Amino acid sequence: MTSRTHMTHHPRILAAAAATFLVVGGAAAPVATGEAQPPLPSATVPAPGAPSAEEAAQIAAERTPDTAVGPWTADGADTTSYDPRLALSAIVLNVEGATASSPQQMALFDHGVYVGTTVPESYPYQQVTRIADNIVQVDYRFLLPGDPHADPSGTATSHYVLYPQHIERTGALPPGGGMPPVG
Known part of the structure; x- marks a missing residue:
């Protein structure tokens, strides 16, 4: 037999719990109830379990298909545009033993979860810039005739949203796969 106290408190607990949280898109958001609410998680704090930049680079290197030049490595990866707090961030991977003109691959992350690469091809001389929480810009520099291998003057820009x-990618990619021109 259930006590009267239990029966009167149980519905109140359920009602309070239901009024406190509204589920939106799989995430809980507090709803005003007149009682003090715990603070919302800060947008500047990574989700629990989100990988650090170094861990994310290692994950991307392991999951990104190898290039004909060699496997991808987390060593020397550019992690400055990785942020697990943001909807879209990126890490630039290099191949083992990379030089300035070696292929690179841009790995994308959704709140710290690896989602793949910008394009299947690998291009040298990639540089990423954050535009918004869900947009990154990739500048693909490429060699034009007469350019020294370490200083390409061609640029193609794509935005990833x-x-x-x-x-979705909009914009341009390097002509001829970004490889140095013949001749």
Whole structure:
């Protein structure tokens, strides 16, 4: 037999719990109830379990298909645009023993979760810039005739936008795969 006290408190507990949180898109958001609410998680704090930049680079290197030049490595990866607090961030991977003109691959992350690369091809001389929480810009520099291998003067720019169900690229990619011109 259930006590009267239990029966009167139980519905109140359920009502308070239901009024406190509203589930939106799989995430809990507090709803005003007149009682003090715990502070929302800060947008500047990574989600629990989100990998550090070094861990994310290692994950990307392991999951990104190897290039004909060699496997990807987390050593020397550019992690300055990685932020697990943001909807879209990126890490630039290099191949083992990379030089300035070696292929690179741009790995993308959704709140710290590896989602793939910007394009299947690998290009040398990639540079990433954050535009918004869900947009990164990649400048693909490429060699034009007469350019020294360490100083390409050609540029192609693409923007990668994270939408709820996909990532979309707009813009240009280097001609000829970004490889040095023959001749």
